[in-house]
Amino acid sequence: MSATSASSGGLVQTFNRNKLSWVGIVLFMVLCLIAIFAPFVAPYGPIDQSVMTRMRPPSMEHLFGTDAFGRDQFSRAVYGARISLSVGVVSVFLGMSVGGLLGVLAGYFGKRIDTVIMRSMDVLLSFPTLITGIVIVALLGPSLTNVIVAITVTLIPKFARIARAPTLAVKERAYIEACRAMGFSHARIILFHIVPNILTEILVMASLWTANAIMIEAGFAFLGLGVRPPTPTWGGMIREGFEHIFQAPWMSIFPGLCILLAVLSLNLIGDGLRDALDPRLKQVRDMG
Amino acid sequence: MNVLDVDGLKKFFHTRVGAFGGKPVTVRAVDGVSFHIETGEAFGLVGESGCGKSTVGRAVLHLIPPDAGRVALHGQDLMQLDPAELRALRPSMQMIFQDPYSSLNPKQKVGAALAEPIRVHGRGSGPEAERIVADLLQEVGLPAEAANRYPHEFSGGQRQRIAIARALTLDPDLIIADEAVSALDVSIQAQILKLLSEIMQRRGLSFLFISHDLGVVRVFCKRLAVMYLGRIVESGPVGPVFDxxxxxxxxxxxxxxxxxxxxxxxxxxxxxxxxxxxxxxxxxxxxxxxxxxxxxxxxxxxxxxxxxxxxxxxxxxxxxxxxxxxxxxxxxxxxxxxxxx
Amino acid sequence: MTDTVLQVRNLTTSFYIGGEWHPAVRGVSFDLARDETLAIVGESGCGKSVTVMSIMRLLPEAGSRIEGEILLDGVPIGTDPEAMQKLRGDRMAMIFQEPMTALNPVLRVGFQVAEPLMQHRGLSREAAMEEAVRLLELVGIPSAKSRAREYPHQFSGGMRQRVMIAMALACEPEVLFADEPTTALDVTIQAQVLGLLEDLRHDKGMGLLLITHSMGVVAAVADRVAVMYAGAIVETGPVDKIFAGPVHPYTEGLLRSIPRPDRDAQDIYSIPGAVPSIDKMPKGCRFAPRCPLKINRCETVDPVLVEITPGHFAACLVRAGEPS
Incomplete structure (x- = not known):
């Protein structure tokens, strides 16, 4: 009894019980606000150079210190949040929409459509993320858009797989049969009766993969495959700091911490969503 | 005229048994079943699990396409219709399922679930649909506030009432009830049976009542057929067949x-x-x-x-x-x- | 009764829900004799399964509280978890509703039947396997020797339930608990399994506690019956007396609600309302809100079981009165 009520008790109540997921939400909101209002938050311009203040350690004037060009690392990290977070959010949103829809179609129609969609997804999945990224960036040239395209392409098959499995389960439920008996169209059944019932499971993965996408972007930037300098990104900052890791460790540590915070907040949100989804896990934890 | 005529209905499933493809197996789920249902009559279909009684129900509704035979609603052969014509006929036949927990969309409020088919089939919109929903809820013995709640807020018996209301939204002539009271406790089962017979009387509905419970069939149905492994072995009026x-x-x-x-x-x-x-x-x-x-x-x-x-x-x-x-x-x-x- | 094997006294099991303790079973007492079938009957949520799980101590420790006294052969049990572990499967055994989930799908059937013998009787593997084949024969599994080497998925539902029974019988228990043993089975198979249980109970002189929601099953096999409603026994007595003359209005309503295959339908009778949920139990008699005989006093006084004729008890202020 309690299991059924918990599973359908709504996200907000479950989130209320899991305090940590609220910490994650607040943290992520703060990061997003900082990114949106970067010009107001950052005390200096992200590419303003100053020969006088090169490689300064953190101080009240320069919270995160300065780099080899005397640029304020805090301001760069604030502007870098724009790139990192938008790459994460946009690529996951695109990957979720396209991949999720393909997965739902494959699961719902089955047979030939299922085979064609899922086999092509398997092909995409068989290339490692980094290789796919390198190929796409090499073909299209390094830019923000192309980084997003590269990450989206690697996310599509993952979302397709995640969406297909619950679709298979939901389509066997009697209310879908009832919809067919009432003469509803496939589009209506998919949009109004299948998608809402698998959305939570997809959102859990979306939050976790946003964290992943942020890290992948940082990896691309570290390898010089991402946005061109001098535009700041967290991954790019780590790479620039790497050359001076022994003289000026703060140059790499602070952007690293930013990535950590973003990933941590998204993982906390993902855990909260998962509790909302699978109340049995939650109950076991409460009991033990 | 009969509301439903079924003649030589067949439905075979083809699967494979064993690892790595395995050998093909044909399951003769329904193997030449014939019966008819008179207007205003409840017809029972009885048998043990795997006898094919549920498959008959779904094949009659064309939820799964039959392989052979004739299914005629009011004398019109459903097998001859194209998908659009079939969709137009769907409102005349509705289904009630066994498990009231899986037969309602958990993310949809009861009011929305009942109004949806009315709107989709252009039987009313806005306030008119709301009025129809309110009437239906009253007919199945639920308060009007039920429309604003989600299925999980209701007990099994109340959910079955909601499922019955949904089957009535399109004002059907025939309802296929697949073990509609089997999952319910005895006292709730009796309430639902009572509700179904009241609705049948009031609306002049016909029922194809699929059940494994001879007691329920004796109470609810006038005639019945007994199925064993895809075939009807005996049919007739309920009293004499059971006595x-x-x-x-x-x-x-x-x-x-x-x-x-x-x-x-x-x-x-x-x-x-x-x-x-x-x-x-x-x-x-x-x-x-x-x-x-x-x-x-x-x-x-x-x-x-x-x-x-x-x-x-x-x-x-x-x-x-x-x-x-x-x-x-x-x-x-x-x-x-x-x-x- | 000198032949009493199991005595349950004032069993109360509570669950911790929403920050409060709510009793799911309230003050349940009964005796079970050797070679006797006692049926506990009631609708879902009445506490019949929780009663058995409490006796067997199979409830999760966190969030549940068991009070009362349980005596096996006159000896109190249940307080020491290690001693209970030794009793379970040895002197007290249990059969579940769903034999597919109660059997381990990756172990051979014969081994699963032999396991309790190795655990409790210290038999060698060979001896236990030999005994397992004998048990499978006993429960009517054809060509038991070869089928013992098969896996549960190769058995049909009825055959799996027979395997469960063979497992439960391995150590010749004194008390057998059967929780809805035939609910998942077809009627013709149900009749076979009930027949088998009856034969075995008689041959082994076991006490059989049968949990069921079906009055038809009760009528077919039980000697005595206890009707539970909202966590308490509302009526108990010999089967023929209770079916012929139910005293509690709930028992009466339940019997009248059952659709019968053997007579033409009169009007369908139904008890109005629904079973109250565990955290919203009414005060006084818990059946009062649905009861046609309700008087004012029913809403304040919780009725206790009163003996009407020898062995026949009911808890109803109107029909059975109050203890003098």
Missing amino acids: TPLHPYTQILRAASPIPDPSARTELVRLSGEIPSASNPPPGCHFHPRCPFATDLCRTVTPKTTEPVTGRHVACHLHDPAQADAMRATKPLAAKELYFP
Whole structure:
């Protein structure tokens, strides 16, 4: 009894019980606000150079210190949040929409459509993320858009797989049969009766993969495959700091911490969503 | 005119058994089933799990396409219709399912679930749909506020009422109820049965009532058919079929059905044998391996359906005058004594 | 009764829900004799399964509280978890509703039947396997020797339930608990399994506690019956007396609601309302809100079981009165 009520008790109540997921939400909101209002938050311009203040350690004037060009690392990290977070959010949103829809179609129609969609997804999945990224960036040239395209392409098959499995389960439920008996169209059944019932499971993965996408972007930037300098990104900052890791460790540590915070907040949100989804896990934890 | 005519309905499933593809197996889920339902009548379809009774219900509704046979609603053959025509006819036939927990969309409020088919089929919009929903909720004995709540806020019995209301939204002529009261507790089951018979009376509805529970069928239905491994073995009016069953399977089914009366307690049927799988049914009469009267004839020849009593049909060599001599000639090999009160 | 094997006294089991303890079973007492079938009957949520799980101590420790006294052969049990572990499967055994989930799908059937013998009787593997084949024969599994080497998925539902029974019987228990043993089975198979249980109970002189929702099953096999409603026994007595003359209005309503295959339908009778949920139990008699005989006093006084004729008890202020 309690299991059924918990599973359908709504996200907000479950989130209320899991305090940590609220910490994650607040943290992520703060990061997003900082990114949106970067010009107001950052005390200096992200590419303003100053020969006088090169490689300064953190101080009240320069919270995160300065780099080899005397640029304020805090301001760069604030502007870098724009790139990192938008790459994460946009690529996951695109990957979720396209991949999720393909997965739902494959699961719902089955047979030939299922085979064609899922086999092509398997092909995409068989290339490692980094290789796919390198190929796409090499073909299209390094830019923000192309980084997003590269990450989206690697996310599509993952979302397709995640969406297909619950679709298979939901389509066997009697209310879908009832919809067919009432003469509803496939589009209506998919949009109004299948998608809402698998959305939570997809959102859990979306939050976790946003964290992943942020890290992948940082990896691309570290390898010089991402946005061109001098535009700041967290991954790019780590790479620039790497050359001076022994003289000026703060140059790499602070952007690293930013990535950590973003990933941590998204993982906390993902855990909260998962509790909302699978109340049995939650109950076991409460009991033990 | 009959609301539903089913003639020689067949539905086979093709699967593979075993690892790495395996060998193809044909499951003859429904193997030539014929019956009709008169307008305003509740017709029972009875049998044990795997006998194909649920498949009949779904094939009649064309939720799964039948392989052969004729399904006619008000004399119109559904097999001849194109998908658009079939969709236009769907409102006339609706279904009620066994499990009230899986038959409602958990993310949809009750009011929205009931209004959706009304809007989709252009039977009303906005306030008019709301009025229809309010009337339906009242008809199934739920308060009007129920429209603003989600299915999980209701008990099993109340959910079944919601499912009944949804089946009524399109004002159907025929309702296919697949084990509609089987998952409910006795006291709730009685309430739902009562509600269904009131609705049937008031709206002049017809029912195809699929159930494994002979008691429920006796209370709700006028006529019934008994299925065994994809075929109808006996059909007729409920009272006579249950009181003096003709087919040996019906006799065993009836004897095994528990009766809430210890004074009628009898030796429990120590009938041995399992229900064979529909993927590999025995030749001849499907029931012969479990039948106490089985002869060599039963092992080889499929029995014809005869009408030994007016209005009652049975598919058994024992009741086929044409086979009387052959049946006498081949003595039952294992003449077990069948107990029947 | 000298032949009493199991005594349950004032069993109360509570669950911690929403920050409060709510009793799911309230003050349940009964005796079970050797070679006797006692049926506990009631609708879902009445506490019949929780009663058995409490006796067997199979409830999760966190969030549940068991009070009362349980005596096996006159000896109190249940307080020491290790001693209970030794009793379970040995002197007290249990059969569940769903034999597919109660059997381990990756172990051979014969081994699973032999396991309790190795655990409790210290038999060698060979001896236990031999005994397992004998047990499978006993519960009517054809060609038991070869089937013992098969896996549960190769068995049909009825055959799996027979395997469960063989497992439960392995150590010749004194008390057998059967929780809805035939609910998942077809009627013809149900009749076979009930018949088998009855035969075995008689041969072994076991006490059989049968949990069921079906009055038809009760009528077919039980000697005595206890009707539970909202966590308490509302009526108990010999089967023929209760079916012929139910005293509690709930028992009466339940019997009248059952659709019978053996007579033509009169009007469908139904008890109005629904079973109250565990955290919203009414005060006084818990059946009062649905009861046609309700008087004012029913809303304040919780009725206790009163003996009407020898062995026949009911808890109803109107029909059975109050203890003098």
